[in-house]
Amino acid sequence: MSTDLDLPKTWFIDIDGVIFPHNGYLNLPEGGFEKPLPGVLNFFKKIPKGDIVILCTARKEIYREITEYSLNKAGINYKVLLMELNTGVRVLINDKKNNEMITAYSINLKRNSGLDENEIKNVIK
Ligand SMILES: [Mg+2]
Structure with a gap:
């Protein structure tokens, strides 16, 4: 692989x-507005320019304004904010490239632990 x-x-x-x-x-x-967990801003700074960020949340649409306000205050850039998702499990399905290259990953973080880029690098190799 x-x-x-x-x-x-x-x-x-x-x-x-x-x-x-x-x-x-x-x-x-x-x-008021929300403040990012440790490592989040550093992580977002390291996402390459050509990548696309889609934010996902189970928050109701009535919280879109405060959510976008908090994201904007933090300087977090994204393309789409998907709201009213289920609070349960998220599943991502993709097809492998012809050379068997892996094209889908998932990372389960401890709640409120922050975003550690090294933890993510350990998964995406
Ligand atoms: Mg969550």
Whole structure:
């Protein structure tokens, strides 16, 4: 099995417990915004320019404004924000390249542990 880290990627990244503290948006003061977990901003800075980021969350659409406000305040860039997903398991399906190159990965992080680029590099080789 081969992989190619240099190929452009599409990242599907969860928000609660990965980017921001889990469910922190439910207890924000008036006019407040969420602050990213450790390593998140550094991780996003290292995503190559040609890659695409799709953010995923089970948050209801009524929280889109505060979510986008918090993301904007943090300087987190993304292409799409998918909301009202199920709170359960996420599954990604893709076809391998003809040379058997792996084209789908999943990483299960400990809730609110932050984004450690080294942990992700250990999975995507
Ligand atoms: Mg989550």
